Amino acid sequence: MSTTTSTRNRQETASTWRSPGKWLPVAIFVVLGIVAIAMVYPFLWLVISSFKTSADIVTPPVQFFPRRWTFEGYRYVWEQTSLPRAYLNSVVLSAAIVISVLFTSSLGGFVFARLDFPGRDAIFYFILATTMVPFITLFIPLYLVMQHIGLVNTYWGVWLPAAVSSFGIFLCRQFIYGVPQDLYDAGKMDGCGDWANYVRITLPLIKPVLAAQAIFSFLSSFNLYLWPLVILHDQQLYTLPLILAQISQTQGINYEAMMTGSVLTSIPSLVVFIIFQRNFVRGIALTGLKA
């Protein structure tokens, strides 16, 4: 009997694939929802753990909810570690990188797409080609160059290599090609120079691509690890990832501090994510993204 029901079920399934019934999306949603919960679960565990004591975190049997709720970890990282300072460092650096990337990408994209000058295409394809060289190949000599121009152990040294995005210039150029030439010709008629054409016509029209780029450039600059690690020597200048890694490597692992530090570090990215979630999905489809 069980075999007959299962065959009937299978037939029903087959027919609903052809003309989706009402319950099929529900079934898909349930299965994919379980996958989604599995993917978010580690993060929930992290957040809950930040309210546990160190002993509570690692003492078997492992349990989801704290045996005793505590804010000790938060108090500790705020008062006893350089995390607050690192927070400021990271936010300021990321903001500086985002601003310069947006400006140079849009202006560079405009210049390469709409203006003419000797060597334009050569320079553009060269910039595109630089994206093929991994940072690992460049960072040792780049350190030597920075040493030469006196930017080692400064924010400028962290900022400079990230200040212009080759991919960003490429992306904006592609977008600006899509802006009708008539708009620019009309601008000319009204007496717009190149700069006015950039500010008044180009910038408002490429807002979506700039929004997407702002998000991704914020996330990636917030994540920078290797380059700041190499070029910053002074603890005071360390960014969040460096401080957090340091907290995890000090003697006598402090689980509380690690978990609370992690939660605090995630907040800016989460805020950006929540504010721009609509642009996110569109942005990834737009840019491809390499986080």
Next chain:
Amino acid sequence: MSNQFAASRSAVRGKDLPGRRWRKASPLALGVALILVLFYSIIFVIPFGVSIWLSFQNWDFIDNPVYVGLANYGQALADPSFLHALRVTVEFSVAEIFLAVVLALLVALPLSRLKGAPQQVLLLAYYLPVIMPVIVSILLWEWLLYLPSGGVLNALLQNLGLPTQPFLNSPTEALWCIIVMVVWSYLGNSIVLSLAGINDVPESLLEAARLDGAGFVQQCRFIILPLLQPVLVYIVVTSVIGTVQMFEQFFLMSGPGNSTRNLAVYTYQLGFQSLNLGYGAAVSLIMFLMLLIATVFQVRRFQQSLTY
């Protein structure tokens, strides 16, 4: 100035003499070009040149560099540490990309059948790990999930009656631990890209297939997947570039000994820990060449597949 754009268009067609191009070029364009040339000289051309020069030298940061010809490259080919790091890098890339693409398709194909809010909610959940700072993902997996005693995964295994694992403490499991973490981190990205590709498949094609009696699996197999090829190639190419360069995941989550040391970490150690700058430069250049060949090869194959 007023016929700037007309001039630029004719210049593109190559009718203008170079001298006229200089005179016609706007100050803004020349200024931006100059700044970009300066910028890329400092952060790219000079370092890249120095890297190539260094790879022919022996230098420890202190004494004067000594020219050694191709010795550094020869050394790499016979260096077990280099070959091991190379193997770790390749194994990691292949496994990570294979898992990511397969899992992303398994999720994105059914996900494309949902519309509106349910799809959005799921997408946001899948995307959460991508936006989490990398350092947070590392600490989360290393100290909460993979912890051999008191970790979540071993507690789970115990509840299921399975043997507990040493995870990062085992030279054979450590690399897989990093692979799983990285797949988890970036899966959302591949899902969103695949979904965008699937949504681009014309509904009329699927409708026609349905009229011919094709089920969902057949529609996927014969229509969606072939049309998805450009997206998949894009995912693979960007993933190769991303995974080969991955640093902090390997640097901070390292397994015992050198079991998870990849080329990126090896280069860092040669440059900033053992101060063997010439050899470090040679290793990093070999890595660049391999990446270049892999990318060109993939793009070529992709273009060939598009021509029929």
